[in-house]
Amino acid sequence: MLKKYKYEELTAADLQQLVLRNTDPNQAIQSAVFEIIDNVRHNGDKALKDFAAKYDQVQLDKLYLDQEEIESLAATIQRDQQRALEIAFQNIHKFHSSQTKRERVVETMPGVKCWREPRPIEKVGLYIPGGSAVLPSTLLMLGVPARIAGCKEIVVCSPPQRDGKINGFVAYCLKLLKIERIYLVGGAQAVAAMAFGTESIPKVDKIFGPGNQFVTKAKSLVQSLTNISIDMPAGPSEVLVIADETAKPSFVAADLLAQAEHGADSQAVLVATDSNIVDAVNEELMKQLEVLPRKEIAAKAIANSYAVITKDLKSAIHFSNLYAPEHLIIESDYWHMVTSLILNAGSVFLGHLTPESAGDYASGTNHTLPTSGYARSYSGVSVDSFIKKITFQSISEEGIQQIGSTVEILAELEGLQAHINAVTIRKEK
Amino acid sequence: MLKKYKYEELTAADLQQLVLRNTDPNQAIQSAVFEIIDNVRHNGDKALKDFAAKYDQVQLDKLYLDQEEIESLAATIQRDQQRALEIAFQNIHKFHSSQTKRERVVETMPGVKCWREPRPIEKVGLYIPGGSAVLPSTLLMLGVPARIAGCKEIVVCSPPQRDGKINGFVAYCLKLLKIERIYLVGGAQAVAAMAFGTESIPKVDKIFGPGNQFVTKAKSLVQSLTNISIDMPAGPSEVLVIADETAKPSFVAADLLAQAEHGADSQAVLVATDSNIVDAVNEELMKQLEVLPRKEIAAKAIANSYAVITKDLKSAIHFSNLYAPEHLIIESDYWHMVTSLILNAGSVFLGHLTPESAGDYASGTNHTLPTSGYARSYSGVSVDSFIKKITFQSISEEGIQQIGSTVEILAELEGLQAHINAVTIRKEK
Numbered sequence: 116m117l118k119k120y121k122y123e124e125l126t127a128a129d130l131q132q133l134v135l136r137n138t139d140p141n142q143a144i145q146s147a148v149f150e151i152i153d154n155v156r157h158n159g160d161k162a163l164k165d166f167a168a169k170y171d172q173v174q175l176d177k178l179y180l181d182q183e184e185i186e187s188l189a190a191t192i193q194r195d196q197q198r199a200l201e202i203a204f205q206n207i208h209k210f211h212s213s214q215t216k217r218e219r220v221v222e223t224m225p226g227v228k229c230w231r232e233p234r235p236i237e238k239v240g241l242y243i244p245g246g247s248a249v250l251p252s253t254l255l256m257l258g259v260p261a262r263i264a265g266c267k268e269i270v271v272c273s274p275p276q277r278d279g280k281i282n283g284f285v286a287y288c289l290k291l292l293k294i295e296r297i298y299l300v301g302g303a304q305a306v307a308a309m310a311f312g313t314e315s316i317p318k319v320d321k322i323f324g325p326g327n328q329f330v331t332k333a334k335s336l337v338q339s340l341t342n343i344s345i346d347m348p349a350g351p352s353e354v355l356v357i358a359d360e361t362a363k364p365s366f367v368a369a370d371l372l373a374q375a376e377h378g379a380d381s382q383a384v385l386v387a388t389d390s391n392i393v394d395a396v397n398e399e400l401m402k403q404l405e406v407l408p409r410k411e412i413a414a415k416a417i418a419n420s421y422a423v424i425t426k427d428l429k430s431a432i433h434f435s436n437l438y439a440p441e442h443l444i445i446e447s448d449y450w451h452m453v454t455s456l457i458l459n460a461g462s463v464f465l466g467h468l469t470p471e472s473a474g475d476y477a478s479g480t481n482h483t484l485p486t487s488g489y490a491r492s493y494s495g496v497s498v499d500s501f502i503k504k505i506t507f508q509s510i511s512e513e514g515i516q517q518i519g520s521t522v523e524i525l526a527e528l529e530g531l532q533a534h535i536n537a538v539t540i541r542k543e544k
Numbered sequence: 545m546l547k548k549y550k551y552e553e554l555t556a557a558d559l560q561q562l563v564l565r566n567t568d569p570n571q572a573i574q575s576a577v578f579e580i581i582d583n584v585r586h587n588g589d590k591a592l593k594d595f596a597a598k599y600d601q602v603q604l605d606k607l608y609l610d611q612e613e614i615e616s617l618a619a620t621i622q623r624d625q626q627r628a629l630e631i632a633f634q635n636i637h638k639f640h641s642s643q644t645k646r647e648r649v650v651e652t653m654p655g656v657k658c659w660r661e662p663r664p665i666e667k668v669g670l671y672i673p674g675g676s677a678v679l680p681s682t683l684l685m686l687g688v689p690a691r692i693a694g695c696k697e698i699v700v701c702s703p704p705q706r707d708g709k710i711n712g713f714v715a716y717c718l719k720l721l722k723i724e725r726i727y728l729v730g731g732a733q734a735v736a737a738m739a740f741g742t743e744s745i746p747k748v749d750k751i752f753g754p755g756n757q758f759v760t761k762a763k764s765l766v767q768s769l770t771n772i773s774i775d776m777p778a779g780p781s782e783v784l785v786i787a788d789e790t791a792k793p794s795f796v797a798a799d800l801l802a803q804a805e806h807g808a809d810s811q812a813v814l815v816a817t818d819s820n821i822v823d824a825v826n827e828e829l830m831k832q833l834e835v836l837p838r839k840e841i842a843a844k845a846i847a848n849s850y851a852v853i854t855k856d857l858k859s860a861i862h863f864s865n866l867y868a869p870e871h872l873i874i875e876s877d878y879w880h881m882v883t884s885l886i887l888n889a890g891s892v893f894l895g896h897l898t899p900e901s902a903g904d905y906a907s908g909t910n911h912t913l914p915t916s917g918y919a920r921s922y923s924g925v926s927v928d929s930f931i932k933k934i935t936f937q938s939i940s941e942e943g944i945q946q947i948g949s950t951v952e953i954l955a956e957l958e959g960l961q962a963h964i965n966a967v968t969i970r971k972e973k
Binding site (some may be wrong): 133194196198199200202203205206209212213214216218220221223224227229231232234235236237243249250251252284320321336339342343344348365366367370372373375377407408409413421450452457459460461462463464465466467468469470471472473474475476477478479480481485487488489490492493494495497499500503504505506507508509510511512514515518520521522523525526528529530531532533534535536538539540541 | 553582624625627629630632634635639640643645647648650651652653656658660662663665666676678680681713748749750754764768771772777783794795798799800801802804805806832836837838847879886887888889891892893894895896897898899900901902903904905906907908909911914916917918919920921922923924926928932933934935936937938939940941943944947949950951953954955957959960961962964965967968969970972
């Protein structure tokens with residue numbers, strides 16, 4: 116049962132409290148993660164093998180699987196499963212391909228030409244969680260934009276199973292992505308290995324991927340300790356569903372539960388334009404929850420969630436903008452009237468037939484999205500995340516005459532004589 | 545005099561050593577900065593006024609200047625200075641305006657439509673250094689893309705002068721940007737104020753701007769303590785100049801010194817295709833250095849720099865890609881033959897008549913750029929830095945039939961039954 120709040124009755128302080136997420140519950144593990152990083156940094160492969168023995172219960176001779184081993188694991192999955200992964204791959208590829216654009220040259224003054232060109236980040240590291248949760252979809256979500264961007268080296272790390280291998284679904288995705296090696300390293304140690312490099316594992320320029328709190332903490336630590344960058348800070352997954360009188364309570368409940376089953380710390384917020392809608396959804400929630408295999412987890416997440424009642428769709432969007440949800444679902448016939456009001460969200464699902472599940476797996480959009488309110492300033496992962504845009508400029512003789520005195524005056528203001536000289540010497544040539 | 549190294553004779557380890565920058569020399573000030581942040585967080589405006597008295601030697605009654613005060617300060621500068629700031633503003637505006645693009649809707653499967661829409665980051669904070677160095681250009685470089693992006697609230701902080709005012713050049717830039725208030729706060733306390741908010745100063749979603757080591761450390765700390773994001777990590781400024789036999793040694797030397805005068809920790813690297821070029825540049829360096837007002841600073845930076853000799857332009861670019869310079873200048877008739885080989889750089893200046901000074905102030909490109917090797921994975925500031933791209937999707941009845949079973953199979957692989965239900969319930973409707 117979702118607790119109910121009335122939007123109109125909430126004070127600014129209440130609202131702040133409601134939209135607050137625990138952005139860093141992991142200070143407690145900081146020193147443990149720091150020790151892991153330090154160990155990998157100094158002992159390289161040996162540390163990684165020791166961690167595999169300790170945490171993954173497997174003795175590894177080598178820290179990776181090569182192409183042949185990947186091929187044979189990929190061959191173990193069923194044809195319809197292969198086909199589903201192929202369709203997801205194609206849709207993700209099609210959508211992300213639309214994100215690369217050439218930009219035009221701008222002549223800001225006669226003879227002063229400026230432009231930007233994209234360049235791939237050369238070496239990227241993708242962390243794919245393993246263990247109990249197998250996430251082939253995450254490999255597609257990170258691997259496809261990395262391939263489209265043209266990254267030269269794509270380092271994939273995932274924890275080994277007890278048999279020293281990886282899951283066949285992940286192997287099949289590697290095949291689709293034409294990635295010929297996977298490193299059998301999980302947790303904070305994988306992040307450390309990609310940040311500093313070991314005998315087996317190349318150092319990368321940027322690290323991507325979700326993970327448990329150790330992985331998340333390790334990413335944030337290497338970001339502050341090195342000049343490696345990371346995709347984004349990560350917190351528990353979350354959805355905000357907006358429902359009006361046209362919404363089907365059973366669909367709404369199904370979407371809230373799809374979020375809730377991710378983990379007890381997930382949040383599934385309902386914003387409804389009438390109190391009756393919340394009651395109807397609560398009824399459906401109880402019914403659908405009962406038959407879920409992960410019902411204990413989902414029930415905890417629901418207990419950790421709430422419903423807000425607003426007077427109309429517009430107010431519902433206002434609350435959503437304050438919350439800045441990772442996923443926003445608008446279950447209304449009138450969604451096209453409010454999309455322009457959406458300011459803060461990771462990914463938005465419009466209408467009655469657009470479940471978050473579609474975007475989680477196969478519609479083509481990326482599922483690596485900003486959580487915990489980061490949607491106020493971060494975008495989800497896209498091809499942009501795997502490139503830099505370098506600015507270029509070229510000035511002609513006419514150009515240096517045109518712009519020269521402006522630069523000289525401005526450098527003078529800031530008291531930088533050598534900046535002036537660099538222009539004057541060219542003007543007077 | 546620049547030390548000389550021969551590229552062909554350097555080992556991989558030598559190269560690693562040469563391109564290494566000190567990415568975080570500021571661990572020592574961490575606890576001092578943390579205390580400042582904590583003080584501002586708990587004592588708000590009072591802490592800010594105390595810091596102004598202590599560090600800026602000024603008693604402030606109110607923590608900002610309003611439109612009228614800004615207007616009257618802006619009126620104090622000369623007409624040619626106003627004109628130079630206007631031209632810079634226009635060029636920066638023209639170039640950055642080319643960075644906003646509408647993207648198309650992609651139908652990844654029949655009935656499955658996906659697209660991205662840009663949204664401004666609502667509240668941004670711009671830090672403009674003050675004190676001895678006055679940086680109106682930085683205000684233009686941050687304010688223009690923020691305006692183009694459409695940010696609703698632009699909070700500008702800059703340390704007050706002894707008279708409790710700000711410099712007229714900064715005031716004039718505020719006028720050009722139609723920003724009606726400036727907060728008189730500098731240093732780590734300004735970053736803390738924008739991250740947590742005080743009685744006078746609004747909390748923002750993202751903080752931009754350069755600063756001394758206290759500012760830089762404060763940005764990195766608030767990034768890890770809150771869900772505020774920052775433009776990029778910052779280190780000392782740097783240039784790498786590539787020169788071949790067509791280069792004019794006097795121009796090359798002028799560009800190296802324009803970098804060197806920024807600070808003793810700046811780095812100015814020369815990569816030349818012949819040892820004689822280095823000798824000629826060294827000779828010019830000594831000559832031009834002698835007459836600089838900031839010659840002591842520049843001489844220290846030059847002592848902290850070096851020259852690398854490569855066999856050709858292509859090898860020079862290879863070294864530059866390893867170094868990943870903030871600024872790259874290619875002084876060669878043949879620059880157009882090598883631009884496609886450039887992989888890692890912040891901003892690139894092409895040909896004999898394109899000094900970095902032009903881009904620092906007025907050509908139109910941004911001067912807030914990745915230093916310390918961050919150009920491997922970061923872009924400079926652009927309109928992109930002030931927006932998020934939100935993904936949207938809308939699925940029709942045909943679409944859910946088309947994509948439904950793929951999503952069900954993939955959710956099944958990952959063991960997420962509620963994800964399956966959210967699709968099945970819609971397919972079977």
